Amino acid sequence: MSLADQADSQIPIAETIARARETIQRWKKAGEAIAFVPTMGNLHEGHLALVRAANASGMRTIVSIFVNPLQFGKNEDLDTYPRTFDEDILKLADYKVDLVFAPTVREIYPEGKEASTTVYVPVLSDMLEGEHRPGFFTGVATVVCKLFNIIEPDAAYFGEKDYQQLLVIRRMVQDLALPIAIHSVATVREPEGLAMSSRNAYLKESLRARATEIYSCLQYVVKSVQEGMDSHYAVGHACQQLESAGFDTDYVVVRNQSDLSVPTKGDKSLIVLAAARLGNTRLIDNIPFELMQSH
Numbered sequence: 001m002s003l004a005d006q007a008d009s010q011i012p013i014a015e016t017i018a019r020a021r022e023t024i025q026r027w028k029k030a031g032e033a034i035a036f037v038p039t040m041g042n043l044h045e046g047h048l049a050l051v052r053a054a055n056a057s058g059m060r061t062i063v064s065i066f067v068n069p070l071q072f073g074k075n076e077d078l079d080t081y082p083r084t085f086d087e088d089i090l091k092l093a094d095y096k097v098d099l100v101f102a103p104t105v106r107e108i109y110p111e112g113k114e115a116s117t118t119v120y121v122p123v124l125s126d127m128l129e130g131e132h133r134p135g136f137f138t139g140v141a142t143v144v145c146k147l148f149n150i151i152e153p154d155a156a157y158f159g160e161k162d163y164q165q166l167l168v169i170r171r172m173v174q175d176l177a178l179p180i181a182i183h184s185v186a187t188v189r190e191p192e193g194l195a196m197s198s199r200n201a202y203l204k205e206s207l208r209a210r211a212t213e214i215y216s217c218l219q220y221v222v223k224s225v226q227e228g229m230d231s232h233y234a235v236g237h238a239c240q241q242l243e244s245a246g247f248d249t250d251y252v253v254v255r256n257q258s259d260l261s262v263p264t265k266g267d268k269s270l271i272v273l274a275a276a277r278l279g280n281t282r283l284i285d286n287i288p289f290e291l292m293q294s295h
């Protein structure tokens with residue numbers, strides 16, 4: 001983005017840690033609190049819902065845009081991940097965003113990402129997404145921890161679509177005694193039900209309609225389990241549905257909302273989570289739900 005465009009957008013953009021800290025310290029000295037929305041850019045309605053929630057807090061709002069190489073596996077889409085900085089800034093201009101922090105990779109990993117100190121959240125990082133994307137949550141926890149140390153926010157906002165990520169961040173904040181309130185915002189969906197995600201951009205037009213099947217399958221599991229069906233049976237049926245719609249399924253599971261452990265009799269606050277590939281696009285989604293009667 002050119003300097004003229006930056007001036008038009010009216011949102012100050014800090015590319016270095018020193019510059020961000022200078023601004024933030026000024027606000028802190030004036031007794032102002034900070035609401036933080038970390039993103040990897042390519043902003044959609046899901047991100048904008050986080051920005052609205054941060055704005056509603058009445059605090060200063062800071063958004064970071066940083067495609068974090070540490071959370072991409074060797075064969076993943078780091079090089080092709082959509083980078084749309086100019087459009088992102090234009091979208092943010094509709095909100096009260098006091099600062100965009102958009103560092104380079106070198107600024108965040110000056111010694112290289114392989115040489116960086118990392119943050120590992122045990123157990124939660126190793127199941128489900130962690131099993132299919134080894135190292136992913138260490139990449140996320142490391143960069144979020146570093147961003148928290150730079151921004152020093154009072155509150156930070158994360159989407160429920162990445163539910164496991166949300167739990168990893170909450171656990172990290174608890175374990176490291178970081179004085180930051182973590183807020184979650186409900187998944188934002190396309191009208192036909194597909195959860196908004198930057199990776200939806202990879203879906204070929206011909207596959208887009210079929211992609212909604214993942215949400216229909218999750219809805220089927222919720223309804224069936226709430227009506228008393230054994231969750232293994234409901235999940236098995238959902239997997240079959242996904243496979244016949246052309247998905248390659250990594251998992252469909254029912255877990256406890258609090259820690260993603262396997263539910264036992266009497267557990268009531270549950271969540272169904274799924275991850276499946278359609279063509280070259282890997283989609284994840286979930287629906288939290290409650291059980292009324294005992295199962």
Ligand code: PAF
Nearest residue numbers: 038039040068140143162
């Ligand atoms: O959810 C994301 O966009 C990323 O995982 C996050 C939290 C910005 C860390 O890079």
